[in-house]
Amino acid sequence: MEVYMVFTDTKTPLSKMIKLYTRHPYSHVSLSFNRELNEVYSFGRKNANKAFSGGFVKEDLHGALFQRAHCAIFKCQVSEEGYAAMRAFIHKMEQRHEQYKYNLAGLFGIALQKAFEREKAFFCSQFVSEVLQCGGIQVSTKPSSLTMPSDLFDAEQFDLLYRGAMEDYPFFEKVHLSLQEENCLAEVL
Numbered sequence: 001m002e003v004y005m006v007f008t009d010t011k012t013p014l015s016k017m018i019k020l021y022t023r024h025p026y027s028h029v030s031l032s033f034n035r036e037l038n039e040v041y042s043f044g045r046k047n048a049n050k051a052f053s054g055g056f057v058k059e060d061l062h063g064a065l066f067q068r069a070h071c072a073i074f075k076c077q078v079s080e081e082g083y084a085a086m087r088a089f090i091h092k093m094e095q096r097h098e099q100y101k102y103n104l105a106g107l108f109g110i111a112l113q114k115a116f117e118r119e120k121a122f123f124c125s126q127f128v129s130e131v132l133q134c135g136g137i138q139v140s141t142k143p144s145s146l147t148m149p150s151d152l153f154d155a156e157q158f159d160l161l162y163r164g165a166m167e168d169y170p171f172f173e174k175v176h177l178s179l180q181e182e183n184c185l186a187e188v189l
Contacts, residue, residue, distance in 0.1 A: 001077070001078050001079070001080055001082075001083040002035070002075045002076065002077060002078065003031060003032065003033060003075070003076050003078055003083065003086065003132075003135070004031070004032040004033075004034070004035060004037065004073055004074065004075050004076075004161070005029055005030070005031060005032075005073070005074045005075075005076065005128065005152060005153075005158060006029065006030040006031070006032055006037060006040060006061070006071060006073050007026035007028070007029050007071060007072040007073070007074075007149055007152075007153055008026060008027075008028045008029075008030070008066060008069045008070070008071045008166065009025060009026050009027055009028075009069060009070045009071070010027070010028065010065055010066060010068075010069045011068065011069070011070075012065070014027075015027040015028065018107075021111065022148055022149070022150055024148070024149060024150040024153065025070070025072075026070075026071075026072060026149050026150075026153065027149065028042070028044060028124050028149065029042065029124050029125050029128050029149040029152055029153075030042035030044075030059055030124065030128070031086075031090075031127075031128050031131055031132075033083075033086075033087065035073075035075070035161070035171045036171050036172065037061050037073075037169070037171070037172060039058070040058065040059040040060075040061055041056070041057070041058055041059065041090050041093075041094075041127075041131075042057055042059055042124045042127060042128065043055060043056055043057065043100070043102055043103070043122045043123055043124050043126070043127045044057050044059065044102070044124055045057070045065065054101070054102030054104075055097065055098075055100045055101050055102050056093050056094070056097045056100040056122075056127075058094065061166060061172070066166055067166070067167065068165075068166070068167070069165075069166040070164070070165060070166070071162070071163070071164070071165075071166045071169065072153070072160065072162070072163040073160075073161045073162045073163075073169065074153075074158035074159060074160055074161060075158065075159050075161050076132075076137060076157050076158045076159070077157075078135045078136070078137060079135075079136065081136075082134075082135030082136040082137065083135060085134045085135055085136075086131050086132070086134050086135040088134075089130070089131055089134040090131060099120050100120045100121065100122070101118070101120060101121045102121065102122070102123060103116070103117075103118055103121035103122050103123045103126060103145075104123075105118065105121075106118070106121070106122070106123050106126060106145055107123055109145065109146070110146055110148060113146065115143050115145040115146055116145065117143075117145045124149065125144075125147045125148050125149045125151065125152055126144045126145055126147055128147075128152060129144035129147040129151075129152065130144045132152075137157055139151065139152055139155040139157065140152075140155070
């Protein structure tokens with residue numbers, strides 16, 4: 001079985017700030033259970049217009065925030081048991097999504113190299129690292145609360161599937177933005 005890591009640069013002001021600190025081309029990472037990327041999970045914006053209103057999200061990569069994103073997509077082999085454990089972990093979060101918050105303090109913890117773990121709070125790479133661990137995939141010796149997208153990006157267990165514009169990803173179903181989504185994208189950028 002396979003899972004997919006989706007690394008993105010959405011070109012938003014927050015994304016630019018994160019990339020300035022990390023010196024890595026991607027500021028966000030998500031996890032998908034299929035190569036078509038129609039089931040993608042992470043911790044990020046709950047609303048494309050509000051950078052600091054975040055938590056557990058099932059992302060719509062066809063939405064305004066990701067429409068013009070640059071991405072790198074990796075795949076990883078996982079056992080059936082690991083795959084089931086990962087899905088169960090996410091299903092549990094999905095059922096209680098309103099209880100989960102974005103771990104903004106954790107981002108500052110990375111800068112200080114001090115783990116700021118909060119109950120039911122994650123940032124994107126911390127979340128993906130935790131899910132992978134549930135599936136038996138250890139990507140770093142760092143605790144998940146200090147894991148950055150670049151740590152996941154450089155992991156040996158992953159094979160690069162695609163790198164380029166999100167809209168050109170070959171397994172992605174093309175969807176056109178509505179006028180409302182176009183206006184939303186203009187506000188975000």
